[in-house]
Amino acid sequence: MRTVKLTKEAISDILETMLQRSPGNYGAYEARVTEILRQVRERGDEAVFEYTRQFDKFPADASNIRVTEEEILRAYEETDPALTEVIRKALVNIQKYHEKQKRNSWFDTSGDGTMLGQKVTPMEKVGVYVPGGKAVYPSSVLMNIVPAKAAGVERIIMTTPANSEGKVNPAVLVAAKEAGADEVYKAGGAQAIGAMAYGTASIPKVDKIVGPGNIYVALAKRAVYGHVSIDSIAGPSEILVLADETANPRYVAADLLSQAEHDELASAILITTSEALAERVNHEIHNFLQTLSRREIIEKSLDNFGYILLAKDMEEAIETANAIASEHLEIVTRDPFYVMTKIKNAGAIFLGEYSSEPLGDYFAGPNHILPTNGTAKFFSPLGVDDFVKKSSVIYYSREALAPIHKDIIQFAESEQLTAHANSIRVRFDEES
Amino acid sequence: MRTVKLTKEAISDILETMLQRSPGNYGAYEARVTEILRQVRERGDEAVFEYTRQFDKFPADASNIRVTEEEILRAYEETDPALTEVIRKALVNIQKYHEKQKRNSWFDTSGDGTMLGQKVTPMEKVGVYVPGGKAVYPSSVLMNIVPAKAAGVERIIMTTPANSEGKVNPAVLVAAKEAGADEVYKAGGAQAIGAMAYGTASIPKVDKIVGPGNIYVALAKRAVYGHVSIDSIAGPSEILVLADETANPRYVAADLLSQAEHDELASAILITTSEALAERVNHEIHNFLQTLSRREIIEKSLDNFGYILLAKDMEEAIETANAIASEHLEIVTRDPFYVMTKIKNAGAIFLGEYSSEPLGDYFAGPNHILPTNGTAKFFSPLGVDDFVKKSSVIYYSREALAPIHKDIIQFAESEQLTAHANSIRVRFDEES
Structure with a gap:
C-alpha cells in the first residue's frame, strides 16, 4: 500500500480521489x-x-x-x-x-x-x-x-x-x-x-x-x-485506522483488509504517527493477501483507494481523520478514549485493539448502515430516529396570550400578513 | 367555502387534490x-x-x-x-x-x-x-x-x-x-x-x-x-382545524384565513362534528373576507383547496386528520389534550382556542418550518436534530470479544466475507 507523508496537498488530493467514487453521471x-x-x-x-x-x-x-x-x-x-x-x-x-x-x-x-x-x-x-x-x-x-x-x-x-x-x-x-x-x-x-x-x-x-x-x-x-x-444514499465502504506505535500491526493490517474486500471502490486508510508501524502493517498486508479468497478485489481497492498516511503528531492525525470523515474509524492508540473525544466526523468509532470493525458489522449491536464518502460530516448511522417523526405541541391560555398578543400582531403586520394579525386580534377585540 | 360530508371517497379525492399542489414536472x-x-x-x-x-x-x-x-x-x-x-x-x-x-x-x-x-x-x-x-x-x-x-x-x-x-x-x-x-x-x-x-x-x-x-x-x-x-422540501402552507360544537366560529374562521392568505396553493380545512359550527364558520369567513388586504389570494386558495368537512363523530374526524397529516393542526374541542393523544400525523399541534396558529408562526418558540403536503407522516419540524449527527461508539475488551468471536467468524463466512472473518481470527489464533 502506498505510504504518503501528510501535507495539506496530500489530504486534499486524497479527498478528491475518494469523492471520485461517487458516480456523478447517471x-x-x-x-x-x-x-x-x-x-x-x-x-x-x-x-x-x-x-x-x-x-x-x-x-x-x-x-x-x-x-x-x-x-x-x-x-x-x-x-x-x-x-x-x-x-x-x-x-x-x-x-x-x-x-x-x-x-x-x-x-x-x-x-x-x-x-x-x-x-x-x-x-x-x-x-x-x-x-x-x-x-x-x-x-x-x-x-x-x-x-x-x-x-x-x-x-x-x-x-x-x-x-x-x-x-x-x-x-x-x-x-x-x-x-x-x-x-x-x-x-x-x-x-x-x-x-x-x-x-x-x-x-x-x-x-x-x-x-x-x-x-x-x-x-x-x-x-x-x-x-x-x-434513507441516506450509501456509497462504497471505508475504514480508517488511527494508530500509534502501540498498535498491533497484524490486527491493523487484517482490519484494513476486511473493508478492502467489499468491492473495488472500497477504501482502507491507515493514519499513523509511527513509521515503524507503517512498515510493519505494509508487510502484514502482503502476508495476509496470499491467503485471502477475495485477493483480486482487495488488491484493486488498495491500489486505488488505499493509503498509509504518516502524521507528524497525533493532533495532525486526528485533524486528518476529521477531514476524511470515514464510515468506520478504528482508534488504536495508547489512549483511544481520549482521542475519541476529539473526533467530530465518523460513522462508527471503534476503540482499542479488540474492537475490530467486523464486530460492529455483525454483533456488537450498533447499526452497520453508516454514512460513507465524507457524509459522516452531516449524516448519522441508521437508527430509531430515522423511523419516528416529531410534532410540535403548543398550548397557550388566554392569560398567557394576552400580554404578548400585540407583539404577534406587530410581527405579522411587518410581514404584510394581515390575516395572521387578524386571527390574534379577534381573540381580544371584544374587550375594546 | 364548500362543505362536504366525510366519506372514504371524499377523503381520497381531497388527498388527490392536495397532492396536485406539488409540482411534479420541473x-x-x-x-x-x-x-x-x-x-x-x-x-x-x-x-x-x-x-x-x-x-x-x-x-x-x-x-x-x-x-x-x-x-x-x-x-x-x-x-x-x-x-x-x-x-x-x-x-x-x-x-x-x-x-x-x-x-x-x-x-x-x-x-x-x-x-x-x-x-x-x-x-x-x-x-x-x-x-x-x-x-x-x-x-x-x-x-x-x-x-x-x-x-x-x-x-x-x-x-x-x-x-x-x-x-x-x-x-x-x-x-x-x-x-x-x-x-x-x-x-x-x-x-x-x-x-x-x-x-x-x-x-x-x-x-x-x-x-x-x-x-x-x-x-x-x-x-x-x-x-x-x-432540509426537507417545503410545499404550500396548510391549516387543519379540528373542532366540535364548543369552538368559537369567529376564531376558527380567522385562523383558517390566516393560512389561506399565504398563497393560492395554500390549503385551509375545517373538520367538525357540528353542522351548526360549519355554517357559522362559513358565515364568519364571508364577513372577514370583506376586510382583509389579501382577499384575492384567500378567495382563490379557499376555492381550490379549502374544505369544511362534516364528520359523524370525533373518531372519524381524528382519523381524517391523521390521513391528511396537515402542516398545522388546531384542536378546538371540549378536550383538546385528549384528542391530541390520538394524533399521529401533524407538523405542529395547537391546543385550545387561544393557541392560534400565528402564535406558533412568530412567538411561542416551536419552529414554524414544518412538513407540508402529507409529509408529516415521515418528516418533522426543523429542529436541533437537523444540525447534529451521531457516531456509534464501540469498545470491546479481549475478555468480551473472546466468547463471541467464533459467532462473528461464522456470520462473516456465511456472507463469504473471509477477510472480515480473518480480522477476528487473528486476534485469537496465537492461542491455538
Whole structure:
C-alpha cells in the first residue's frame, strides 16, 4: 500500500480521489428509472409483474408475489441451524442497542398556562429493500428492520428479488422473520421502489423506504424522495485506522483488509504517527493477501483507494481523520478514549485493539448502515430516529396570550400578513 | 367555502387534490439549474458573480459580496425599533424551546468490558438560504438559524439576494444578526446554493443547506443533496382545524384565513362534528373576507383547496386528520389534550382556542418550518436534530470479544466475507 507523508496537498488530493467514487453521471439510467416508476404509478401491480418477469425471469402474479408462511418455514429448514443461532444472538444485541435510542415525547409547562412540547410518533409503515444477486447479506436485513421495529413502526414491508423459480435466499428470509418483518414481497429494482412509494393492489404504500441496492434502486429512491422518505444514499465502504506505535500491526493490517474486500471502490486508510508501524502493517498486508479468497478485489481497492498516511503528531492525525470523515474509524492508540473525544466526523468509532470493525458489522449491536464518502460530516448511522417523526405541541391560555398578543400582531403586520394579525386580534377585540 | 360530508371517497379525492399542489414536472428548469451548478463548481466566484449580475442586476465582486458590519449597523437604523424589540422577545422563546431539544451523547457499559454508545456532534458549518423579493420574512430567518445555533454549529453562513444597489432587506439583516448568523453573503438562486455546496473563494462550503426558495433554489438543493445535506422540501402552507360544537366560529374562521392568505396553493380545512359550527364558520369567513388586504389570494386558495368537512363523530374526524397529516393542526374541542393523544400525523399541534396558529408562526418558540403536503407522516419540524449527527461508539475488551468471536467468524463466512472473518481470527489464533 502506498505510504504518503501528510501535507495539506496530500489530504486534499486524497479527498478528491475518494469523492471520485461517487458516480456523478447517471444519465443513461435515469430515463429508464423514470419510465419504470411512471408505469408502476399508473398501472400498479400489472407493471410490477411485467418488470419482474422481464428482469428476474420470475413469472410473478398476484397469487405468488408475497412470500408465504410455508416458504418461510422451508427457509428455516434450508438454513444452517448454527447460522440461525448466530443470527438470533446478534439480534439480541442489535435490539438492545436500538432500544436505548428511543426517545420520549416531552412537554414543559409554565405557571401562566402554557405548555410546549414535542410529540414523538413512529411512522406507520416502512419498506425495507433487500438486494438479490450473489452477495447476500442477512446481517443487513437485521440492521434495516431492527431500528424500525424498536421505533414502534406498526407494519414493516420487505421487498427482495426472487430467482426465476420464485425462490428468495433462505438466510435472508430467516433474518427477516427473526427481526420482525410483517410481509415479504418478491420484487426488486426500481419497480419494487415504485410499488412501495405509490402502492399497488398487492404491495402497500409505505411512509419510508430504506435499504441498499444497485444503481436503479438508488435512482428510484432519489426520485420518490418527498413523496415518501428514504434513507441516506450509501456509497462504497471505508475504514480508517488511527494508530500509534502501540498498535498491533497484524490486527491493523487484517482490519484494513476486511473493508478492502467489499468491492473495488472500497477504501482502507491507515493514519499513523509511527513509521515503524507503517512498515510493519505494509508487510502484514502482503502476508495476509496470499491467503485471502477475495485477493483480486482487495488488491484493486488498495491500489486505488488505499493509503498509509504518516502524521507528524497525533493532533495532525486526528485533524486528518476529521477531514476524511470515514464510515468506520478504528482508534488504536495508547489512549483511544481520549482521542475519541476529539473526533467530530465518523460513522462508527471503534476503540482499542479488540474492537475490530467486523464486530460492529455483525454483533456488537450498533447499526452497520453508516454514512460513507465524507457524509459522516452531516449524516448519522441508521437508527430509531430515522423511523419516528416529531410534532410540535403548543398550548397557550388566554392569560398567557394576552400580554404578548400585540407583539404577534406587530410581527405579522411587518410581514404584510394581515390575516395572521387578524386571527390574534379577534381573540381580544371584544374587550375594546 | 364548500362543505362536504366525510366519506372514504371524499377523503381520497381531497388527498388527490392536495397532492396536485406539488409540482411534479420541473423539466424546463432542471437543465438550467444543472448548468448553473456546473459553472459554480468549476469556476467558483467568477460564475457566482456573473449570475448575480445577470439575475439580481447587482454588480457583485469579491469586495462587495459579503455584508459588512457597517451595513448591519445601518440595517438596525432602518428597522423600526419596535420591530427589533419584538424580534428580540420572540427570539428568547425560540431559543428556549430549541435548547430543550438538545441531546446528550450517551454510553452504556457492561461488567465484561464493553462500552457502547452514541456520540452526538454538531455539524461544523451550516448555510441558511433566505429568499429575496417582495415577501420578506424575518421570522423565517430566526427559525432557520436558532436550531443550528442551539445545536452548537460553529459557523452559520447566510446567503440572500441583494437588490440592484446591493442592498439587503434591513429587517432580515437584523434578524440574522440577532439570531447569530456569522456571515451574510449577497447571493441568491441556484448560484448561491452551488456556492455553499461546493465552496468558492468568497463563500465557504457548508455541511448542510436549509431555508426556503423558489423553484431554482429547490431544484439546486435537491441536486446537491448527498454532497451536502439539505432540509426537507417545503410545499404550500396548510391549516387543519379540528373542532366540535364548543369552538368559537369567529376564531376558527380567522385562523383558517390566516393560512389561506399565504398563497393560492395554500390549503385551509375545517373538520367538525357540528353542522351548526360549519355554517357559522362559513358565515364568519364571508364577513372577514370583506376586510382583509389579501382577499384575492384567500378567495382563490379557499376555492381550490379549502374544505369544511362534516364528520359523524370525533373518531372519524381524528382519523381524517391523521390521513391528511396537515402542516398545522388546531384542536378546538371540549378536550383538546385528549384528542391530541390520538394524533399521529401533524407538523405542529395547537391546543385550545387561544393557541392560534400565528402564535406558533412568530412567538411561542416551536419552529414554524414544518412538513407540508402529507409529509408529516415521515418528516418533522426543523429542529436541533437537523444540525447534529451521531457516531456509534464501540469498545470491546479481549475478555468480551473472546466468547463471541467464533459467532462473528461464522456470520462473516456465511456472507463469504473471509477477510472480515480473518480480522477476528487473528486476534485469537496465537492461542491455538
